[in-house]
Amino acid sequence: MTLGLGLDSDSGDGGEELPGGPSRELPPGWAWATLKELCDVNPRAFDDDPGDDDFISQVPMASVEAETGRIDASNHVRYGDLKKKSLTRFQENDVLFAKITPCMENGKIAVARGLLDGRALGSTEFHVLRSCGAVLPEYLMHYLLQRDVRVNAEQNMSGAVGQRRVPRPYLESLEIPVPPLPEQRRIVGEIEQQISHIEAGETAIASAIEQQLPLRESLLDHYVLGLAQERDADSLKSLNERQGKKIDYRSIIPLPRGWSWRIAQDACTLITSGSTPQSPLMYADSGEIPFLKVYNISKRGFVDFSIRPTFVDKETHEGSLKKSRVAPGDVLTNIVGPPLGKSAVVPNEYPAWNINQAIVAFRAGPDISPAWLRYVLQAPYVIGLLTKTARATAGQFNIALSTCRELPIPVPPRDVQEDLCSALAKSLAEFDSQHASVEALVRQSAGLRAALLHAAFTGALVPQNPADEPASALLDRIRAARLTAKAAPRKRAPRKPRPAPPGQGELPE
Known part of the structure; x- marks a missing residue:
């Protein structure tokens, strides 16, 4: 993926660093200015106030897309119904800057x-x-x-x-490099043209990711359920002789000859959930x-203890x-989601481990290998059995430990398990390799955006034109106009006559 301008994902690593870089040197005609000099920050009124019966756009935080600068202004409300509420007023061409975490970090910024x-x-x-011009x-x-x-x-x-915000004084004091207005127009035009190319590539990447996931999931079901066999x-x-409290065993599909469904608590020697100690008892980065x-559990089936x-x-x-102690060889799966199905075998990096309350550990019995059990707990069919029993709160799934103990597990002979695990590992490795390539493209796309913007705000994206009026001249005029407006006497609104107190009006003739 290229921008067509010789930029690459590494070009943001050299040259000036903005903002806060070591160099303050700017291209000819550019000038530094604070946002307070350039804008009215948080103006409280419209240039032209609507009437109470006029309809007006309503734009909550969710209507601003991350990273794109686009907003959805399709929701309209009657102004009189909302004007007394403490909502932010803004108008066409104002720049919206999300000030709260995590919206600001995610780039919810738009015109x-x-x-x-x-x-x-x-x-x-x-x-x-609101730009001053x-x-x-x-x-x-x-x-x-x-x-x-x-x-x-x-x-x-x-x-x-969890409720941290960007203070207004910080934003007002933020300095930005300001080119001449004609050059700003050239820069914006080039940015938007190049971003359209980047977004086309990102759309193709997203499509590839959407196609990969169902294929990987169908592959897991194909092997775990033996779908290619009669x-x-x-x-x-074994299920016909049991009655589950949480799972309906009558809905379970048959397996191939020689396979059997086993209830998890019969097939495993231990099934336990974790717990979480008080904060002072947990230590970051090092300990026993x-x-x-x-x-720490990857969707691809391994423990990644490098993450926090x-x-x-x-x-x-x-x-x-x-009760939440686990050992190498135990199989972990998350019981809080989405997503469910994050399963992994505990590695032998440490002789003993512990888990929090959102994880359940299965210790495989003699008829099941840990590798097979991990794939079973990743299979969409098995995850679906758990999801049907989940308690959902605010979009979050919670699976009970008792449900995990009732879970039916497909059990082929041990030699078949080993053969299937070997074949499945090879097939999934190919998918994971493709996924890694797609992830590399995602990182490259982010790098291209960074390189594009770095070039734009260091004067390297479009050529300068010596005939353009320097930004400093326009800034000087705006500063002078503001000083004049500040010095002008304020006109007081005419005082409204006070109504006469009851009983003190004019006497009738």
């Missing part, structure tokens, strides 16, 4: 476009930037969308964890006993967390 009658009410978590809204939006800018803003957030009703014999959380590693001490492991 307000397509508003009904040019006005909108939106989330109180927007900062609104020296900076184009689109130029400002693309500058703020840079990851370096957002990382710097994140470092200056204030407030409690069905045998005798494989259901590794403590696994769901994010957490430890507990041996006393806690043997004491309050005694």
